[in-house]
Amino acid sequence: MKTAFGFLISGLVATSLLFTSCTKEFSNDDPISKTYMPTVFVGSNHKLVYALDATTGARNWEYMAEAVLSGAPLILEDAVLLTLTNGTLIKLDKLTGEVKYQRALSLPIASIPVLHKNSIYLGAGNDIFQIDPNTMDFLDTVTITGNVTTSPVIGSIRGLEGEYLFATTANSTIHAINMESLVNVWNSSPGANIGFESAPCLDGDSA
DSSP: OOOOOHHHHHHHHHHHHHHHOOOOOOOSSSOOOOOOOOOOEEEEETTEEEEEETTTEEEEEEESSSBBBBBSSSEEESEEEEEEEEEEEEEETTTTEEEEEEEESSSSOOOOOOETTTTEEEEEEEEEEOOOOOOOOOOOEEOOOOOOOOOEEEBBBBOOOOEEEEEEBBBSEEEEEEEETTTEEEEEOTTTTTOOOOOOOOBBBEE
């Protein structure tokens, strides 16, 4: 016949075995990283940016920006670049939506940045900036007449050496900028006080 002490010891042993049997063993291997899938990035009028699975439409993540996007996000190698109408640049991790870089230019941004070769070209105010897409260092700047309103277009022209960037502005001017020197080669004002809301389109590109 077991004494109270015997019952106590039996209970402790059983409890110990119970917790021992429930103990989980964890692998020392690194956790499996998520795989990036084709994604649709879009910004709303409520300052929200969504990353949606391009196959199913499922929401991968969302990001609340401080202002509305100036246009389409720019897709980089491992990130997505947002340009906000209040002059802020934000670089988000494509997979997680985490902020990797942020900078306030204190200039209005109405245009969409373009990626050409190893540089980003962004119009903000009446400046066009050349930016390193990896470090986000500002490499060079060219100032033109009027605030840039749309996405620039870049191409090569038959009969001319090098490549040129064409940009439209709010004060009715179109600018042609040599890409090698970032010099404004010419500008044209086809109509007074008309402004431009359409991005330029280049025909006769020799590239």
